[in-house]
Amino acid sequence: MISDKKIRIIPSILYNKLNAIRGKNFEGWRVIGNVLQTTRLYSKRNIDELFFLDTEATRSQKINLEIIKEFTKDCFMPITIGGGIKSIEDIDNLLKMGADRVCLNTSAFNDSEFLANAIKKFGSQCIVVSIDYKNIDKIPIVFIDSGRIQTKKNLFDYIKKIDELGPSEIVLTSIDHDGMMKGYDIKNLKLLKKKIQTSIIASGGAGSYEDVYNLIKETGIQNISASSIFHFTEITPNTLKRYLSDKGLNIRK
Amino acid sequence: MILILDYNVGNVNSIIRAAELYSSNVKYSNNIEDILNAKKIIMPGQGSFDYAMENIHKLNIYETIRSVALEKKTPILGICLGMQLLATSGTENKFCKGLNLIEGTVKKLNCPSKYLPHIGWNSVNFEKENSLFNGIENKLDYYFLHSFHFECEDKKNTLATCEYHFKFNAIVKKKNILGIQFHPEKSLENGLKLLKNFILND
Structure with a gap:
């Protein structure tokens, strides 16, 4: 049926100043390259969409628009930018720099009124919320500030609230799975997919073609964010799409 | 030019960069002289219909664009919201008059709200040669990113369509006015x- 959207493979580029970085479980961040070069490489690769997430902007309270302007220059593909966004003005500036959507995490958690206002002002299609979580005593708990701060919120309670506010999509990253390249958090993602109406982008854990295929098959989630897999293996977004297409999934032409 | x-709507950096690939004379402006002198005009767009129309009226360029x-x-090429503004009226947030360059109404996509917005890549069918x-x-x-669509009064103005739960206009055209969803x-x-x-066609 037509409601069956095409699978989106979304590489995410985490960065800090000019460095593209990768971590494991949101720790031990390693510099894997220059953010401008990484972006240039992706923009030549016929990518469905890109996510840029500044892991330091919340802490430093500064969104570096100059760098963003530079790396979005040659991206003729959809771009979502996140990190440190806390005002309507921030969003305005990012859209002017070439972002199609912005991604809120810490500010959406701390100030749901801000999230509601942002959705009202820019339209839900423009606002993405990302949620990072980690199992604490087997209960998924929400973390903010790039995983640095543990909140008291249960993921399932929090996501319900966000779902009601209605952003265009919710990015879910399991900190326990992130960077481990051993597969996604299928158990929780499957439950969450059934619980909410907002479209989910699954993030954290892809290490092989099968990991991504299993995620889609088991959870029905059609939007896949990944990072380490494209950096530490031979797999590229295009070979991944070919693999999924050969498995009979609906991929962009 | x-x-x-x-x-004052978002998403302009990329459209400026894209236009610059094919023209060495691209200007981002709302100056009346520039509108009058432009060889071609691109209306980008992101945001809501009523907010954008309010801006157009505030800038006092409504009559200039129409003339x-x-x-x-x-x-004139309208993109996404810029395309929708070409219509007679919109219904986002509230009823609101558009530029009325292609007769039609902008309505919410006809599908359950859980499938909105329509985000992502979708196939476009060229209905006519052009x-x-x-x-x-x-x-x-x-790449689509929208919750509303342009319903033409005259089906002749449909140039391309897309299907998402139902068929809607992906490209509309009336004479020199073109809109791409x-x-x-x-x-x-x-x-x-x-x-x-x-940009390059005569």
Whole structure:
């Protein structure tokens, strides 16, 4: 049926100043390259969409628009930018720099009124919320500030609230799975997919073609964010799409 | 000069960059002189219909846009919200009059709200031949990001369609006025070819 959207493979580029970085479980961040070069490489690769997430902007309270302007220059593909966004003005500036959507995490958690206002002002299609979580005593708990701060919120309670506010999509990253390249958090993602109406982008854990295929098959989630897999293996977004297409999934032409 | 109309809506950097690939004379402005002198005008757009129309009225450019479109016959390309503003009226947030350059109404996509917005790549079917499509294969995928769609009063103005729960207009055209619902500036090579054709075709 037509409601069956095409699978989106979304590489995410985490960065800090000019460095593209990768971590494991949101720790031990390693510099894997220059953010401008990484972006240039992706923009030549016929990518469905890109996510840029500044892991330091919340802490430093500064969104570096100059760098963003530079790396979005040659991206003729959809771009979502996140990190440190806390005002309507921030969003305005990012859209002017070439972002199609912005991604809120810490500010959406701390100030749901801000999230509601942002959705009202820019339209839900423009606002993405990302949620990072980690199992604490087997209960998924929400973390903010790039995983640095543990909140008291249960993921399932929090996501319900966000779902009601209605952003265009919710990015879910399991900190326990992130960077481990051993597969996604299928158990929780499957439950969450059934619980909410907002479209989910699954993030954290892809290490092989099968990991991504299993995620889609088991959870029905059609939007896949990944990072380490494209950096530490031979797999590229295009070979991944070919693999999924050969498995009979609906991929962009 | 190719004018990218500045009416304070998002998503302009990429459309400016894309236009600059095919023209060395691209200007981002809302100056009345520039609107009058532009060889072609691109109206980008993101945001809500009523907010954007309010901006157009505040800038005092409503009549100027209509006159270059209807009298001077300047080719105008509206993208996404910019396309929807070409309609007679919109219904986002509240009823609101548009530029009325192509007769029609902008309505919410006809599907359960859990499937909105329509985000992602979807196939576009060229319903007619047009020089805009030169060198581009039919039924390729382009990037969509919207919850509303343009319903033309006159079906003749439909140039291309897309299906998402139901069939809606992906491209509308009436004489020198062109509207594209998806984002050609975000649709990689296929989208850039459409922009190239708009900018370079006579």
